[in-house]
Amino acid sequence: MDTLLSGLFLLARLDVCVALLIGSVGGVIIGAIPGVGPAVAIAILLPATFAMEPLVGLTMLLGIYGSSMFGGALPAILINTPGTAVNALTTYDGHPMTRNGQALRALGLAYGASFMGGIISIVALILLSPVLAKIAPMFGSREIFLAAMLGILLVVIAHRGQTFAAGMLAGLGIFLGTIGLEPVKYTQRFTFGQEWLTSGIDLIVVVLGLFAISQAFILLNDPESAPDARRIEGRMFKAMCEVFRFKRIASAGAGFGVLMGMIPGVGEFTAQFLSYTYAQKTSKTPEMFGKGSPEGLVASEAANNAVPAAAMIPLLALGIPGEALTAMMLSVFYVHNVIPGPGLFQNKLDFVYALYIAMILLNVIVVVFVLFSSNLLVRIIRIPTRFLGIMVLTLSFVGVYSLRNSATDCAISAGFGILGLILKRQNLPIVPIILGMVLGGIMEVKLRSAMARVTTPLDFVDRPISALIATAIVLLIVFHFWGVWKERRLKEPEFSHDHDVHDSQMR
Amino acid sequence: MNRIKNLQDLFKRYRRPGDLVFAVSFFVLSLFLLVNLPAQTAWVERTSLFAQPAFWPAVAIGVMIVFSALHLLGAVVSERIPGRLAEVLYWARSLEFAIWFMAYVAIVPLLGYLPSTALFCASLAYRMGYRSLRWMGISVLFAVAVALLFKSFLQVKLPVGLLYEWLPVGIRSFVMTYF
Numbered sequence: 001m002d003t004l005l006s007g008l009f010l011l012a013r014l015d016v017c018v019a020l021l022i023g024s025v026g027g028v029i030i031g032a033i034p035g036v037g038p039a040v041a042i043a044i045l046l047p048a049t050f051a052m053e054p055l056v057g058l059t060m061l062l063g064i065y066g067s068s069m070f071g072g073a074l075p076a077i078l079i080n081t082p083g084t085a086v087n088a089l090t091t092y093d094g095h096p097m098t099r100n101g102q103a104l105r106a107l108g109l110a111y112g113a114s115f116m117g118g119i120i121s122i123v124a125l126i127l128l129s130p131v132l133a134k135i136a137p138m139f140g141s142r143e144i145f146l147a148a149m150l151g152i153l154l155v156v157i158a159h160r161g162q163t164f165a166a167g168m169l170a171g172l173g174i175f176l177g178t179i180g181l182e183p184v185k186y187t188q189r190f191t192f193g194q195e196w197l198t199s200g201i202d203l204i205v206v207v208l209g210l211f212a213i214s215q216a217f218i219l220l221n222d223p224e225s226a227p228d229a230r231r232i233e234g235r236m237f238k239a240m241c242e243v244f245r246f247k248r249i250a251s252a253g254a255g256f257g258v259l260m261g262m263i264p265g266v267g268e269f270t271a272q273f274l275s276y277t278y279a280q281k282t283s284k285t286p287e288m289f290g291k292g293s294p295e296g297l298v299a300s301e302a303a304n305n306a307v308p309a310a311a312m313i314p315l316l317a318l319g320i321p322g323e324a325l326t327a328m329m330l331s332v333f334y335v336h337n338v339i340p341g342p343g344l345f346q347n348k349l350d351f352v353y354a355l356y357i358a359m360i361l362l363n364v365i366v367v368v369f370v371l372f373s374s375n376l377l378v379r380i381i382r383i384p385t386r387f388l389g390i391m392v393l394t395l396s397f398v399g400v401y402s403l404r405n406s407a408t409d410c411a412i413s414a415g416f417g418i419l420g421l422i423l424k425r426q427n428l429p430i431v432p433i434i435l436g437m438v439l440g441g442i443m444e445v446k447l448r449s450a451m452a453r454v455t456t457p458l459d460f461v462d463r464p465i466s467a468l469i470a471t472a473i474v475l476l477i478v479f480h481f482w483g484v485w486k487e488r489r490l491k492e493p494e495f496s497h498d499h500d501v502h503d504s505q506m507r
Numbered sequence: 508m509n510r511i512k513n514l515q516d517l518f519k520r521y522r523r524p525g526d527l528v529f530a531v532s533f534f535v536l537s538l539f540l541l542v543n544l545p546a547q548t549a550w551v552e553r554t555s556l557f558a559q560p561a562f563w564p565a566v567a568i569g570v571m572i573v574f575s576a577l578h579l580l581g582a583v584v585s586e587r588i589p590g591r592l593a594e595v596l597y598w599a600r601s602l603e604f605a606i607w608f609m610a611y612v613a614i615v616p617l618l619g620y621l622p623s624t625a626l627f628c629a630s631l632a633y634r635m636g637y638r639s640l641r642w643m644g645i646s647v648l649f650a651v652a653v654a655l656l657f658k659s660f661l662q663v664k665l666p667v668g669l670l671y672e673w674l675p676v677g678i679r680s681f682v683m684t685y686f
Contacts, residue, residue, distance in 0.1 A: 047663065048657065048661045048663050051661070051662060051663070051664075161520055161521040162520070162521060164520070164574050164575075164577040164578040164581060165574075165578050167570060167573070167574030167577075168533060168537070168570070168571050168574035168575040168578055170570065171537075171567050171568070171569075171570030171571035171574060171575075172533075172567075172571055174563070174566065174567035174570065175540065175564060175567035175568060175571060177567075178563050178564040178567060182549075182560040184558065184560075185549070185551050185554070185560050187548070187549035187551070187560045188547075188549075189547060189548050189549075189560055189561075189564055190540070190543070190547045190548070190564060191547070192543075192547065213608065216604070217601040217604050217605070218601075220601075220604050220635065221597065221600055221601055221604070224636070384637075386635045386636070386637075387632065387635070387637060387642075387645075389604075389635075390628055390631050390632055390635065390646070391649060393604065393607070393608060393611075393631070394611075394624060394627065394628055394649070394650070394653060395653065396608075397608070397611055397612065397615075397624075398653070398657045398663060398665070401612065401615070401665060401666075402657075402663045402664055402665055405664065405665075405666055407609075407612050407613070410608065410609065410612040411609060411612075414605040414608050414609060415605075417601070417605065417608075418598065418601050418602070418605060421598065421601050422525075422529060422598050425523065425525070425594065425597065425598070426523050426525065426526060426529055427521070427523055428529075436567075440563070440567065443563075444563045447557055448557060448558050451555065451557045451558070
């Protein structure tokens with residue numbers, strides 16, 4: 001309880017509160033604009049947060065991360081275009097409800113479910129934190145190496161039908177992380193005699209190129225469109241309260257969100273699909289799913305909003321980001337020399353609690369904001385897409401150039417912008433590159449220190465946690481191949497899944 | 508024939524136009540990196556394999572080679588999707604905007620952040636067809652808002668323009684700090 005109170009005390013500062021307010025409101029607005037999304041916004045704002053204190057910068061980024069899904073539901077419901085990729089499932093039932101003249105009800109349910117999902121997951125994690133504080137110190141070099149390996153494996157396997165592409169892109173990410181001076185022997189790796197490559201390729205430069213600049217290029221290249229959304233009439237609060245009629249579905253969705261969020265590399269999509277499937281299977285009206293079912297809408301929104309808090313667990317407890325957004329946040333920690341990992345949960349639990357309380361507050365701020373601002377957000381949706389491209393490209397400059405005032409970084413970022421555009425056009429995943437870059441570095445360092453104390457391969461798995469993770473890795477590979485084999489036997493090839501739903505690169 | 512059919516079934520996957528071009532390019536890049544591995548990394552005497560500077564790039568390139576070969580195989584054995592050239596031209600068209608971006612990068616240290624951003628936004632808006640006075644105004648207003656937010660409010664470090672040197676002494680330092 002004392003730690004919880006000191007966490008609250010850490011937050012009780014004007015700069016933290018202002019950052020939280022800007023992040024929460026900004027996140028909703030960014031989420032509501034199709035084609036921008038939290039990854040683009042976080043990538044652009046990241047360098048600006050380097051000058052701030054860790055808690056201030058992180059609460060702002062967390063605000064954007066946690067609130068963008070609230071905003072993303074708005075265009076998904078009103079114009080059938082998800083504001084963020086994780087709102088794709090929201091379109092299934094949200095837009096049919098709008099077509100049936102129930103736009104206000106759909107929005108209210110989506111906001112209410114997002115709020116319930118967010119709050120339930122954070123409360124669960126606050127209760128779980130003392131347990132994590134006890135488990136985290138049991139993670140040594142080999143456990144962290146294996147957990148990072150599990151993360152990469154999960155991100156590759158999670159891209160069903162694109163497994164080979166995800167694997168090669170994860171390899172590219174790992175490779176990019178090795179360019180420059182090797183950290184122990186100081187020999188050069190893949191610099192081709194170029195001085196500008198000696199310091200390596202910065203993660204933020206790659207992130208900005210792959211997410212923000214590529215998105216700007218797409219918006220500028222694609223034909224002009226200005227989405228048309230109509231005004232919403234009625235009382236939003238009343239519509240939001242209806243979610244309590246679906247509290248079983250919302251709680252289950254939050255549960256799926258917490259579980260899937262904690263596993264590196266899995267994230268919102270799996271949580272949403274599990275939650276949606278559960279809701280459909282237990283519903284009295286399963287035939288309504290996809291045609292405007294309130295239960296489907298609640299299931300998907302509750303699950304996706306429960307993920308951000310849970311995704312912070314592997315990041316804070318082990319220093320392992322589970323997806324692109326938490327990978328970006330990891331760089332904020334590194335810049336301020338706050339090293340996430342077992343020590344953080346053990347020694348700075350109040351800091352962890354402060355982040356969780358910030359997430360509760362952001363959910364409250366967002367609900368108050370969306371209660372009164374839906375029609376303002378409807379106007380934001382209408383920004384013409386090509387002009388949006390100009391805005392994103394202009395903002396990307398701030399992100400890249402402010403890092404090191406380097407024109408070379410800008411050129412590299414523009415290059416990754418083109419690569420990102422190609423990947424998005426091909427519907428190939430971008431996240432494996434980012435996770436490869438981050439996790440590859442962690443794996444290299446941890447493998448070295450682990451191998452110093454290992455004489456036989458069995459020594460690597462002679463501790464309970466390392467044995468557990470190694471078993472998980474083996475089982476995952478076995479189940480994946482078994483699944484592929486079963487699909488082939490049933491003549492249901494892997495590529496038959498609808499991968500456009502998995503637009504993970506948009507995150 | 509049956510073997511070929513089985514191979515096709517095994518490696519068929521979700522694809523879009525231009526898939527083969529990308530698959531070939533990525534595989535060639537992976538091979539290029541593999542060929543350069545001995546020259547671009549060092550082998551240090553009396554150091555274990557796992558601590559060798561070459562070890563981790565070798566792992567990464569190995570992963571790239573294996574998966575990109577499988578990805579390429581998938582592209583080769585699948586039926587051709589029309590629209591390859593149009594797709595590659597779409598990729599090439601984005602080069603124009605990369606050049607716009609680099610031109611913006613080049614003029615900021617000369618003109619300063621606010622004038623460059625206003626010029627960039629207005630001229631790119633003009634290029635994209637937003638040519639009315641209203642859109643030009645919105646572009647400049649957006650540029651001013653961005654400059655104020657990032658340079659004045661968030662104190663993000665951005666270069667000072669050479670042009671600012673010509674300003675009167677009284678306002679020079681103010682402009683340099685906030686715009």
